[in-house]
Amino acid sequence: MIKWSDKLSAAVKNIPPSGIRRFFDLVTETKGVISLGVGEPDFVTPWHVREACIYSLEKGYTMYTSNWGMLELREEIARSLYNNYKVKYEPSNEVLVTVGVSEAMDLALRSVVSFGDEVLIPEPCFVSYAPCTSLAGGVPVPIPTTEDNDFRVTAAQIEEKITPNTKALILSYPNNPTGATISREELMEIAKVVKKHDLLVISDEIYDELTYEGTHTCFASLPAMKSRTILLNGFSKAYAMTGWRLGYACGHPEVIAHMTKIHQYTIMCAPIMAQMAALEALQNGTDEMKKMVAEYDRRRRLVLKGLGEIGLSCFEPRGAFYAFPSIRNTGMTSEEFAEKLLVDGKVAIVPGNVFGTNGEGHIRLSYAASVENLTEAIERMGKFIGKSGCRSDGMAASG
Amino acid sequence: MDQKDREILEMLQNNSRLGFEQIAAMLGTDRQDVENRIKDLEEKRIIVKYNSLINWEKAGEDVVSAIIEVKVSPQRGAGFDKLAERIYRFPEVKAVYLMSGSYDFSVLVEGTNMKDVAFFVGTKLATIDNVLSTATHFVLKKFKQEGVILDDKEEDRRLVISP
Numbered sequence: 001m002i003k004w005s006d007k008l009s010a011a012v013k014n015i016p017p018s019g020i021r022r023f024f025d026l027v028t029e030t031k032g033v034i035s036l037g038v039g040e041p042d043f044v045t046p047w048h049v050r051e052a053c054i055y056s057l058e059k060g061y062t063m064y065t066s067n068w069g070m071l072e073l074r075e076e077i078a079r080s081l082y083n084n085y086k087v088k089y090e091p092s093n094e095v096l097v098t099v100g101v102s103e104a105m106d107l108a109l110r111s112v113v114s115f116g117d118e119v120l121i122p123e124p125c126f127v128s129y130a131p132c133t134s135l136a137g138g139v140p141v142p143i144p145t146t147e148d149n150d151f152r153v154t155a156a157q158i159e160e161k162i163t164p165n166t167k168a169l170i171l172s173y174p175n176n177p178t179g180a181t182i183s184r185e186e187l188m189e190i191a192k193v194v195k196k197h198d199l200l201v202i203s204d205e206i207y208d209e210l211t212y213e214g215t216h217t218c219f220a221s222l223p224a225m226k227s228r229t230i231l232l233n234g235f236s237k238a239y240a241m242t243g244w245r246l247g248y249a250c251g252h253p254e255v256i257a258h259m260t261k262i263h264q265y266t267i268m269c270a271p272i273m274a275q276m277a278a279l280e281a282l283q284n285g286t287d288e289m290k291k292m293v294a295e296y297d298r299r300r301r302l303v304l305k306g307l308g309e310i311g312l313s314c315f316e317p318r319g320a321f322y323a324f325p326s327i328r329n330t331g332m333t334s335e336e337f338a339e340k341l342l343v344d345g346k347v348a349i350v351p352g353n354v355f356g357t358n359g360e361g362h363i364r365l366s367y368a369a370s371v372e373n374l375t376e377a378i379e380r381m382g383k384f385i386g387k388s389g390c391r392s393d394g395m396a397a398s399g
Numbered sequence: 400m401d402q403k404d405r406e407i408l409e410m411l412q413n414n415s416r417l418g419f420e421q422i423a424a425m426l427g428t429d430r431q432d433v434e435n436r437i438k439d440l441e442e443k444r445i446i447v448k449y450n451s452l453i454n455w456e457k458a459g460e461d462v463v464s465a466i467i468e469v470k471v472s473p474q475r476g477a478g479f480d481k482l483a484e485r486i487y488r489f490p491e492v493k494a495v496y497l498m499s500g501s502y503d504f505s506v507l508v509e510g511t512n513m514k515d516v517a518f519f520v521g522t523k524l525a526t527i528d529n530v531l532s533t534a535t536h537f538v539l540k541k542f543k544q545e546g547v548i549l550d551d552k553e554e555d556r557r558l559v560i561s562p
Contacts, residue, residue, distance in 0.1 A: 020561070023560060024558070024559065024560040027559045028559060037560040037561070038558065038559065038561055126562065128562075294406075298410070298425035299425065301425050302421060302424045348559055350560060350562075
């Protein structure tokens with residue numbers, strides 16, 4: 001008999017399993033649940049994009065593409081980044097098409113992290129940053145962001161954590177799970193620290209189009225930042241294309257070449273069907289994308305108002321499609337709250353603690369759901385909070 | 400009409416059951432403002448009616464629809480309008496459009512059976528003065544109406560929880 005526990009890689013054993021898994025099983029077993037726990041659009045990919053993919057299949061586009069991705073797609077990506085942010089990438093050697101931002105993040109970390117290098121990770125954040133850093137042999141260094149500062153990391157907080165081993169900083173605004181955005185001025189301050197300490201920045205901007213107040217600033221568009229930034233983005237959120245698994249990385253030719261090396265040995269190339277669809281999305285998908293964004297914005301306001309009415313305090317999320325209300329005054333931990341709300345209130349959300357430091361005491365609620373479901377879910381949450389005797393609209397904050 | 404009015408119209412067109420409160424929250428304004436705006440839009444007959452899209456076939460009811468191409472000779476002084484009115488006043492007529500091309504009016508007629516519809520066309524529609532000819536096309540199946548796919552199989556297939 002093989003004893004697998006002795007055979008498995010220590011590096012993998014040492015990373016904790018995703019905190020969402022156990023909760024996922026619980027939600028699946030419970031009947032009649034409205035789920036606001038989904039990290040993806042509730043829209044299906046716009047038909048013209050699906051149709052373009054079907055057409056490409058009919059024409060027989062079923063082969064490998066260049067490791068980098070189709071040149072035509074890379075050109076469109078570069079063009080769209082230039083149009084949006086006036087940042088200029090050379091399609092031939094500064095753009096790499098990947099299997100989602102997830103792969104791009106992994107490639108970026110593996111390409112820059114040497115053993116023992118520290119990577120600064122403002123938290124709460126998407127679940128993969130720290131594990132991927134560890135798998136790359138690096139040391140994830142969380143920087144707890146706080147609700148007082150609307151979950152934006154500050155230049156001072158970053159500087160505090162810098163050691164001689166610090167290699168890179170991960171930025172992810174608009175943020176999953178908090179919905180936080182960050183202003184150009186604040187990014188400029190961060191850029192100063194980055195330059196002073198000669199850091200690299202991996203900027204995950206997958207939610208850039210989903211910015212509802214103000215405009216998104218692409219980190220690479222800041223003066224002198226393009227050369228030290230690996231910009232990550234993709235099609236999942238803005239174009240409702242999660243299942244297509246298509247993202248991209250842009251950066252200095254040297255690091256992109258490095259990333260491509262890993263990519264070509266492990267992935268070869270992103271699926272051509274998805275690339276064909278993405279091309280259509282970039283060329284003809286802006287109108288429909290803007291409509292979806294406008295719809296999220298409406299629901300964002302609806303949810304924010306609803307949360308206020310049931311007595312959950314929530315800072316105003318300005319991007320992505322998440323609200324991240326505090327549940328501290330209920331006296332429960334995030335997991336307790338999530339579990340009880342699921343069982344008693346029949347609403348699924350994601351406990352904030354799975355997103356790292358300072359996520360505890362919060363829940364993530366996705367408003368990528370229909371108005372009917374959002375209204376019903378918030379009503380259920382209101383009843384649940386009222387029943388558990390911890391409703392706290394200002395006066396009863398005794399818990 | 401400003402941007403907020405336009406958004407209200409869009410929202411109501413998509414779902415006329417939205418309440419003032421919900422619309423107000425989504426627009427970032429107050430209930431009174433939304434109420435006033437909607438009242439104004441109703442008075443101006445920009446919002447004409449609130450109705451539901453019903454799949455009668457699924458309800459097991461017999462409904463026969465036909466699209467009728469009508470050729471007419473327009474009247475001096477009144478153009479097509481007078482004639483259109485003679486047609487659209489019949490309750491059997493559900494829609495009337497003036498068309499470009501080889502005929503003049505496209506008329507949607509509904510009845511409980513084919514005979515009903517044919518009878519209406521033969522005795523009421525075709526006999527109107529200045530109606531030159533009619534061509535009746537019966538609808539065999541409705542797939543999409545008012546921008547809605549009637550039997551849409553695209554339900555929510557997302558995982559219940561994802562990061």
